[in-house]
Amino acid sequence: MDTTHQLPSRRTLIRGGLATGTVALAGAGLVVDSRPSAAAVIPAADPFTLGVASGDPEPDGFVIWTRLALDPLAADGLGGMPSATYQLNWQVASDDRFADVVKAGSVAAQPGWAHSVHVEVGGLRPGREYFYRFRLGKHLSPAGRAVTAPSATEMPSALAMAFVSCSNLPAGYFTAYGRLAEERPDLILHLGDYQYEGGGNGVGRNHAGPETKTLAGYRQRYAQYKSDPDLQAAHAAAPWLAVWDDHEVDNNYAGDIPEKVAETPTFLPRRAAAYRAYYENMPLRRSSEPDGPNLDLYRRVRWGRLANFHMLDTRQYRSDQACGDGYKDCPAADDPTRSLPGMEQERWLLDGFRASTARWDLLGQQVFFGQRDNNPTAATTVSMDAWDGYRASRQRVTQGWVDAGVRNPVVLTGDVHAHWASDLCLDYSAPGEVVGSELITSSITSGGNGYDSPTGQHPWAAWNPNLRFWTNLRGYVSTTITASELTARFRCVPVVTTPGAEAFTRAEFVIDDRVRGLRQTVDNPLPTTPSLRRSTPTDEQIVADTIREEAHGSD
Structure with missing residues (x-):
């Protein structure tokens, strides 16, 4: 993927002096912190209510995504999740039964990002079909299907x-x-x-x-x-x-x-x-x-x-x-x-x-x-x-x-x-x-x-x-x-x-x-x-x- 385009020459600043970069949105009350929280008790209910997704494929990989939510319609927008950081495990396999796991790791789901995660998976083979999923304790997400782009020289x-x-x-x-x-x-x-x-x-x-x-x-x-x-x-x-x-x-x-x-x-x-x-x-x-x-x-x-x-x-x-x-x-x-x-x-x-x-x-x-x-x-x-x-x-x-x-x-x-x-x-x-x-x-x-x-x-x-x-x-x-x-x-x-x-x-x-x-x-x-x-x-x-x-x- 070509990500070499220039950024806008003039970044838009919020009127009133709100700083860009650090999250300081009105009513958000956010502090981004990737450290595991001592209060991160794994919920009893399934937190993978919003499904999974993948995107932006390259020849060696793609992004995989999920977001934790116990109560998706919670008015505060935080999905009924506690204000804690959770460590999710993720897997990518060459088959939909996950008998051949080719990549795996963990990622922090932080309250500052509404418990969403974006994993940039690399090291995969070009032009191939893969399957992915996430786990939090006993809870397993639905499996998703992703495809890597062909190599640059392939037709x-x-x-x-x-x-x-x-x-x-x-x-x-x-x-x-x-x-x-x-x-x-x-x-x-x-x-x-x-x-x-x-x-x-x-x-x-x-x-x-x-x-x-x-x-x-x-x-x-x-x-x-x-x-x-x-x-x-x-x-x-x-x-x-x-x-x-x-x-x-x-x-x-x-x-x-x-x-x-x-x-x-x-x-x-x-x-x-x-x-x-x-x-x-x-x-x-x-x-x-x-x-x-x-x-x-x-x-x-x-x-x-x-x-x-x-x-x-x-x-x-x-x-x-x-x-x-x-x-x-x-x-x-x-x-x-x-x-x-x-x-x-x-x-x-x-x-x-x-x-x-x-x-x-x-x-x-x-x-x-x-x-x-x-x-x-x-x-x-x-x-x-x-x-x-x-x-x-x-x-x-x-x-x-x-x-x-x-x-x-x-x-x-x-x-x-x-x-x-x-x-x-x-x-x-x-x-x-x-x-x-x-x-x-x-x-x-x-x-x-x-x-x-x-x-x-x-x-x-x-x-x-x-x-x-x-x-x-x-x-x-x-x-x-x-x-x-x-x-x-x-x-x-x-x-x-x-x-x-x-x-x-x-x-x-x-x-x-x-x-x-x-x-x-x-x-x-x-x-x-x-x-x-x-x-x-x-x-x-x-x-x-x-x-x-x-x-x-x-x-």
């Missing part, structure tokens, strides 16, 4: 990779996570909105606590989500590459600017709390340990000679949304001084393109990359929260991969609560040569059950020829990547308001090596059996739903 025969986004607990059941786990891919990308910050109730699944603004609140919210069995299954099935979007902190925030201007004085302490809780609950390496309101998240992971994954952070460093956010016809979107990932991250990405020798270069990122103009007239009315609102930044990135001769550029996107497939161009005002492809995953639950269109077309496709496919059903994208092609299956569940639905492939697209653009191979609309039949909304309803979902994020 693997295939990579099974899936990507997901947007799981809002009150909106429905996380069935799609469970169906993804059943596929047992080699790698899962989570592209943001892992949890939602808002309060509120839903379809039999209510958020515990109010809107998350404190460290205790964010910790409690993550614990509630991680108590879900389908999410636990997806974490245990494969290593994750996780990046955030906005709802891990605050809807549509930009850098140090919150959604609501009145909350500006308290926003950086809130961001610091949210970033800390994110690190505590994700299988991230020590290079991403938070420093106050800063967390170094963007990174590059190589999968042998087959693929580079450029994992972007499009929230922490972005310029504020132009013209007050929303869908606008906004000249400021062309301002070359504005950037979605921030100028330093842009340079890091372009350097990665120039250095790449991979067959496929994939950008794991959060918001819609290609153009989606919602106005069929001469005016260009687009979302200011997406790359459309940062057109000069998008142009620099796109021109960057063209100039670098990237062999197969593919953008992977979340955020918008619908499946889309899009061609990418250098100039959307006069679309000519296709220079790349974008695959956009729907939500796990955000937006509720959703609906399908038999045509697989959004109304905007009539004047946006780059938009090739759309469905408003929930699900994930499952891919198979080989040296000759990338096959993307848009997997859907028909309902999320009741658990247990089966998944089906709504559409499949292929990107051929060195051929720009998408080739559709499967078109399979939602079955029209009586139990699944729904009325098809009008174009006006579809457009209104699209804009509402993206503006408010289902809060």
Whole structure:
């Protein structure tokens, strides 16, 4: 994994003089101490209620994670755990019965980190499947499955990779996570909105606590989500590459600017709390340990000679949304001084393109990359929260991969609560040569059950020829990547308001090596059996739903 990118030149400091580094978050009362505590009496109840996870694979290893919690919904965010440090034992084996343990050790679970642990396992063989688990006294965690990346010189025969986004607990059941786990891919990308910050109730699944603004609140919210069995299954099935979007902190925030201007004085302490809780609950390496309101998240992971994954952070460093956010016809979107990932991250990405020798270069990122103009007239009315609102930044990135001769550029996107497939161009005002492809995953639950269109077309496709496919059903994208092609299956569940639905492939697209653009191979609309039949909304309803979902994020 390439962790050599530069840190931001100006670290963001919390207003009011809160020091970065040492944890000094309001209400946290934290003292980080790795020494075993004399009061660390092993609890009688199972502390592994939040499952296990792995992430950030390299050729010689990966991160393994767990977090102890006796009462995941405890209001103080500490999971009902005593204020003591516990020593956990961990094992990595070559088989799921742990008959061949190849690595083992111990790690301290500290109250200052909400009893979460991140073990960077090394010394393993490249391109191999492994299994891992933790132990505390008589308590044994569930076992997880992880995969190491191939060696730098290897061209693997295939990579099974899936990507997901947007799981809002009150909106429905996380069935799609469970169906993804059943596929047992080699790698899962989570592209943001892992949890939602808002309060509120839903379809039999209510958020515990109010809107998350404190460290205790964010910790409690993550614990509630991680108590879900389908999410636990997806974490245990494969290593994750996780990046955030906005709802891990605050809807549509930009850098140090919150959604609501009145909350500006308290926003950086809130961001610091949210970033800390994110690190505590994700299988991230020590290079991403938070420093106050800063967390170094963007990174590059190589999968042998087959693929580079450029994992972007499009929230922490972005310029504020132009013209007050929303869908606008906004000249400021062309301002070359504005950037979605921030100028330093842009340079890091372009350097990665120039250095790449991979067959496929994939950008794991959060918001819609290609153009989606919602106005069929001469005016260009687009979302200011997406790359459309940062057109000069998008142009620099796109021109960057063209100039670098990237062999197969593919953008992977979340955020918008619908499946889309899009061609990418250098100039959307006069679309000519296709220079790349974008695959956009729907939500796990955000937006509720959703609906399908038999045509697989959004109304905007009539004047946006780059938009090739759309469905408003929930699900994930499952891919198979080989040296000759990338096959993307848009997997859907028909309902999320009741658990247990089966998944089906709504559409499949292929990107051929060195051929720009998408080739559709499967078109399979939602079955029209009586139990699944729904009325098809009008174009006006579809457009209104699209804009509402993206503006408010289902809060």
